[in-house]
Amino acid sequence: MTWSWDVFFSVIPLIFKGLWITLGLTLACYLFAAVFGFVWVFLNRLPWRPVRWLFGWIAEFIRSTPPLVQLFFIYYAWPMMPVVGVSLNPFVAAILGLGIHFSTYMSEVYRSGIESVDKGQWEASTALNLSTRQKWTKIILPQAIPPTIPMLGNYLIIMFKEVPLASTIGVVAMLHIANDYGAQYYKYVEPLTVVALFFLLLSYPSALLINKLEKKYNRRFDKKTLA
Amino acid sequence: MSSLPDIFSAVAQGLGITLQVLILSIICASIIAFVAGLSRVNTNPLVSGFTGFFVEIFRGTSLIVQLFWFSYALPGLFNIHLGSDVWVAVLAISLNYGAYMSEIVRGSIQAVAAGQTEASIALNLSKFQRMRHIILPQALRMMLPEYGNYLIQILKATSLVSLIGLTDLLYYGNIYRSTHLSESPLVYVLLLVMYFIIALPLIFFTRKMEIVSKKGVAS
Numbered sequence: 001m002t003w004s005w006d007v008f009f010s011v012i013p014l015i016f017k018g019l020w021i022t023l024g025l026t027l028a029c030y031l032f033a034a035v036f037g038f039v040w041v042f043l044n045r046l047p048w049r050p051v052r053w054l055f056g057w058i059a060e061f062i063r064s065t066p067p068l069v070q071l072f073f074i075y076y077a078w079p080m081m082p083v084v085g086v087s088l089n090p091f092v093a094a095i096l097g098l099g100i101h102f103s104t105y106m107s108e109v110y111r112s113g114i115e116s117v118d119k120g121q122w123e124a125s126t127a128l129n130l131s132t133r134q135k136w137t138k139i140i141l142p143q144a145i146p147p148t149i150p151m152l153g154n155y156l157i158i159m160f161k162e163v164p165l166a167s168t169i170g171v172v173a174m175l176h177i178a179n180d181y182g183a184q185y186y187k188y189v190e191p192l193t194v195v196a197l198f199f200l201l202l203s204y205p206s207a208l209l210i211n212k213l214e215k216k217y218n219r220r221f222d223k224k225t226l227a
Numbered sequence: 228m229s230s231l232p233d234i235f236s237a238v239a240q241g242l243g244i245t246l247q248v249l250i251l252s253i254i255c256a257s258i259i260a261f262v263a264g265l266s267r268v269n270t271n272p273l274v275s276g277f278t279g280f281f282v283e284i285f286r287g288t289s290l291i292v293q294l295f296w297f298s299y300a301l302p303g304l305f306n307i308h309l310g311s312d313v314w315v316a317v318l319a320i321s322l323n324y325g326a327y328m329s330e331i332v333r334g335s336i337q338a339v340a341a342g343q344t345e346a347s348i349a350l351n352l353s354k355f356q357r358m359r360h361i362i363l364p365q366a367l368r369m370m371l372p373e374y375g376n377y378l379i380q381i382l383k384a385t386s387l388v389s390l391i392g393l394t395d396l397l398y399y400g401n402i403y404r405s406t407h408l409s410e411s412p413l414v415y416v417l418l419l420v421m422y423f424i425i426a427l428p429l430i431f432f433t434r435k436m437e438i439v440s441k442k443g444v445a446s
Binding site: 002003060061063064065066067068069070072073076077078080081160161162163164165167168175178179182188189192193195196199200203204207 | 283284286287288289290291292293295296299300303304379382383384385386387390397400401404408409410411412414415416418419422423426429430
């Protein structure tokens with residue numbers, strides 16, 4: 001097997017089509033994880049200690065077991081379950097599986113943001129007789145979320161690199177196209193290299209952008225503490 | 228539920244490979260992380276630039292893509308035969324996570340207060356002594372919690388090796404499922420529980436290290 005530039009250039013348009021699917025899936029998974037992450041935050045703040053403890057361990061369980069096995073569970077095992085079993089198409093299964101996996105990480109980000117809000121803010125908003133809903137939407141969340149933006153951005157890049165897992169349950173995105181091509185012509189290296197290059201071309205500039213954001217928010221933080 | 232012992236005995240055949248890949252990857256990734264992390268804080272721009280380039284390549288592409296690339300390209304393109312697929316998997320996982328972990332090493336070394344470097348220069352310590360006795364001991368403590376987190380990530384990554392044909396836990400789970408379709412939920416739940424049990428010591432290590440790293444540090 002030798003490297004062939006002809007193959008390399010001919011698979012670029014083919015893989016490029018898969019790039020849009022990979023990007024779309026990344027975005028869908030990310031949105032699901034970002035929204036679902038708040039559910040964990042809510043469960044974590046319930047007033048009953050055993051319930052908090054239980055959901056804490058469930059989140060830990062989801063976080064520390066392989067997302068690939070979770071994908072297989074949702075795609076292959078869920079339809080076999082009695083009563084609640086339904087077949088899912090690969091896209092929905094991937095969004096659910098990766099989304100739930102990463103929501104446990106997102107909730108940690110939110111939690112660190114909420115914990116960074118000064119305690120006095122809670123006391124002051126209670127003193128002003130704000131309702132629970134007003135406290136969260138007007139006082140706490142506007143202060144808790146902006147400092148976590150760089151971290152949230154980081155997870156978007158991480159998610160982008162985890163989405164190829166979905167090729168194992170048959171989502172025809174970049175990696176799946178590359179593997180199919182390899183199986184057909186017995187040329188794996190060129191298409192896989194194209195996939196790797198696409199990943200690099202997208203994730204490296206985004207990482208630089210996140211670094212810039214991080215510096216921006218750090219600087220603002222410094223100014224605030226100096227004043 | 229009588230099939231649970233059957234599933235367990237089928238899946239457990241892969242436990243050896245999973246643990247083998249996990250332990251080898253942890254060792255290799257840690258070595259790579261230290262070498263790359265220390266090279267990146269090297270004052271020679273050639274050394275730090277070159278290492279930075281490699282770190283960005285392995286961080287910027289997906290692990291699953293690297294795994295496939297290594298398993299197809301190393302023997303075909305470069306005629307490199309590592310002996311067994313276990314080493315291909317270990318190579319891919321440890322280069323990927325070594326790259327991520329080298330950033331923790333670099334970050335913690337740079338987070339040690341500049342006054343420590345200045346003081347050790349004033350004490351006429353050599354560059355090596357400064358790193359060995361002053362900077363690294365302080366940096367190590369800072370990097371421990373993140374290090375623990377990455378060990379759990381490496382455990383999760385070992386499940387990917389079934390995709391290149393290694394006979395790990397997930398591989399035997401998939402084989403069992405293909406012949407006992409109705410028991411699929413049980414198979415994957417058991418697999419998840421087994422991965423979680425392997426992860427438990429790493430989770431407790433990480434929590435312990437979070438406490439250790441905060442001890443005695445002015446907040």
